[in-house]
Amino acid sequence: xxxxxxxxxxxxxxxxxxxxxxxxxxxxxxxxxxxxxxxxxxxxxxxxxxxxxxxxxxxxxxxxxxxxxxxxxxxxxxxxxxxxxxxxxxxxxxxxxxxxxxxxxxxxxxxxxxxxxxxxxxxxxxxxxxxxxxxxxxxxxxxxxxxxxxxxxxxxxxxxxxxxxxxxxxxxxxxxxxxxxxxxxxxxxxxxxxxxxxxxxxxxxxxxxxxxxxxxxxxxxxxxxxxxxxxxxxxxxxxxxxxxxxxxxxxxxxxxxxxxxxxxxxxxxxxxxxxxxxxxxxxxxxxxxxxxxxxxxxxxxxxxxxxxxxxxxxxxxxxxxxxxxxxxxxxxxxxxxxxxxxxxxxxxxxxxxxxxxxxxxxxxxxxxxxxxxxxxxxxxxxxxxxxxxxxxxxxxxxxxxxxxxxxxxxxxxxxxxx
Numbered sequence: 001x002x003x004x005x006x007x008x009x010x011x012x013x014x015x016x017x018x019x020x021x022x023x024x025x026x027x028x029x030x031x032x033x034x035x036x037x038x039x040x041x042x043x044x045x046x047x048x049x050x051x052x053x054x055x056x057x058x059x060x061x062x063x064x065x066x067x068x069x070x071x072x073x074x075x076x077x078x079x080x081x082x083x084x085x086x087x088x089x090x091x092x093x094x095x096x097x098x099x100x101x102x103x104x105x106x107x108x109x110x111x112x113x114x115x116x117x118x119x120x121x122x123x124x125x126x127x128x129x130x131x132x133x134x135x136x137x138x139x140x141x142x143x144x145x146x147x148x149x150x151x152x153x154x155x156x157x158x159x160x161x162x163x164x165x166x167x168x169x170x171x172x173x174x175x176x177x178x179x180x181x182x183x184x185x186x187x188x189x190x191x192x193x194x195x196x197x198x199x200x201x202x203x204x205x206x207x208x209x210x211x212x213x214x215x216x217x218x219x220x221x222x223x224x225x226x227x228x229x230x231x232x233x234x235x236x237x238x239x240x241x242x243x244x245x246x247x248x249x250x251x252x253x254x255x256x257x258x259x260x261x262x263x264x265x266x267x268x269x270x271x272x273x274x275x276x277x278x279x280x281x282x283x284x285x286x287x288x289x290x291x292x293x294x295x296x297x298x299x300x301x302x303x304x305x306x307x308x309x310x311x312x313x314x315x316x317x318x319x320x321x322x323x324x325x326x327x328x329x330x331x332x333x334x335x336x337x338x339x340x341x342x343x344x345x346x347x348x349x350x351x352x353x354x355x356x357x358x359x360x361x362x363x364x365x366x367x368x369x370x371x372x373x374x375x376x377x378x379x380x381x382x383x384x385x386x387x388x389x390x391x392x393x394x395x396x397x398x399x400x401x402x403x404x405x406x407x408x409x410x411x412x413x414x415x416x417x418x
Contacts, residue, residue: 004188008195010145012116013170015141016376020111021170021220023090030086030133031141036160037079037129045070047094047156048125055149063253063312067123068150078157080128081374084135086156088378091398092139105409111401114138115197118189120211121146122203125153130177131200134163134382138400141195145178145186147203155179176276179289190215192288200395202383205310217413220395224310225255225338227368230327230353232344233266237274239365241344247341247368253312255384256339256371260307262327265291268320272296279316288318295320307334326348328356339371360386360393 021029037044048070055068070078097109117132117140121257128144135142135208146154155176156227162172193216201211214218217292229247231240247258263271268291276286276296286292287302299318306317307330321327331340340364342353348366358362371394378396385391391399 002188003180004178004185005192005195007173007178008116008189009191010171010173011141011143011176012195014174014239015113015116015139016173017090018136018141018170019139020090021139024371025168026090026137026139027086029164029170030082030137031135032168033076033129033161033164034082034086035080036164037075037082037157040156040160041072041075042077042303044160045072045152050152051150054288058149060149063297064123064149066251066311068125068153070125070153075127078129081126082129082133084374085137085397087289088137088397090137091401093185096403100415105299105407105412108406108408109403110406111398112404114400116141116195117400117401118143118145118196118199118217120189120199120201120207121201122248123149124202124206125150125157126405127202128154128157128177129161131382132158132399134400136160136174138397140197141174141176141398143176143178143189147188148181151179151181162366163339164203167323187214190217193217200383202312218389220383220385222255222338222384222391223386224274224336225257225384226259226261226308226310226334227256227333227339227341228262228335229258229325229341229368229369230262230321230324230331231264231267231271232342232349233264234257234270234345234349235264235343236268236345237271241269241275241278242366243341243343244368245278245282248279248284248316249314250367250369252314254369255312255365255366257312258341259309259311259316260334262330263292263318263320264323264324264327265320268292269295272318272320272322275318278401283314285315286318289320291320292318304334310336324352326352331359332356339363339368341366341368360384 007341091111094111099107121127158177165172198221199217201208272295286299287306288299295298302317337359339361340359354362373394373396381394
């Protein structure tokens with residue numbers, strides 16, 4: 001057998017022991033993992049510095065560098081997120097349905113771990129800890145395949161977490177880090193449908209499409225986040241401006257950052273000049289349609305490619321629309337089912353916006369940056385699904401379990417002899 005198949009089998013074996021741990025034992029394990037990250041902070045940051053230096057030498061862009069970078073504050077946030085997962089309710093064993101049938105059998109639906117999850121990701125070393133914590137709390141084994149640009153960071157983080165697993169008497173293979181980053185090895189991992197229960201790719205659109213096109217295991221996809229803010233005619237301009245600046249500037253490299261601003265024509269002459277000025281004050285490049293350019297000087301023309309783009313940078317596309325229906329039509333054409341926001345003072349328009357769009361997250365008068373597992377109460381998220389499967393939107397612990405039937409009887413049989 002190949003190395004990756006052996007590694008996956010070892011992960012499955014360790015996951016079976018992990019799945020039987022009591023909630024208190026899993027929580028203690030996660031707290032120990034967080035403590036290990038804190039204890040090894042210097043080594044992890046030194047490893048991250050090596051990755052950052054190599055990335056700069058390769059000319060990697062600012063958005064990717066921001067995703068890659070760790071500092072003392074970010075690393076402390078990573079360990080804090082692991083502790084937050086420990087404090088969350090355990091979904092394993094939760095009864096979601098209970099019924100007694102006329103023949104006396106008791107039927108329950110009960111949450112159980114998925115099994116083995118392959119996490120394939122780029123540039124974000126915090127995903128190593130986040131994914132491990134969530135998978136372990138939900139009783140799953142996890143195979144982590146990070147990008148080459150974060151290899152030293154991921155290896156250092158995984159070593160800390162595996163030490164905590166070993167000290168708790170759980171096989172370290174329950175958290176398996178793939179260090180053979182050849183594409184052939186990833187392809188083989190994605191073919192292991194008899195071992196791996198789910199693959200979650202997290203990264204650029206190219207990576208996610210590659211995984212989805214080559215996997216034989218189930219895949220939850222999130223191609224990109226083309227997130228819109230629509231400023232309705234009834235919107236409070238000051239409120240809308242806060243949502244715009246926070247959504248675009250707060251963390252432009254995040255998938256929940258705003259990429260397109262849509263403004264109702266009835267408010268455009270009052271809102272657009274202030275919006276463009278506010279964006280430029282934060283270094284944002286603005287691209288707009290002809291109506292936008294008529295209201296604000298030196299705005300570059302926007303193309304359909306701009307309206308379809310996930311910039312992940314300080315760039316935004318702007319369009320003025322004649323109605324709520326026109327905004328909805330634009331989003332349906334160019335959106336990615338990630339997160340959509342309306343700024344409005346009209347409750348009926350808010351409801352129409354919510355009902356008309358199929359995005360995983362819809363916000364009313366709140367920043368797109370809240371489209372995040374931690375902000376929505378899930379703890380650290382393992383990703384955001386824009387695939388309409390059992391999980392849609394930010395994925396937390398429940399999304400890493402499945403429901404099965406448990407039936408209890410006292411000798412009932414069904415139609416003997418028929």
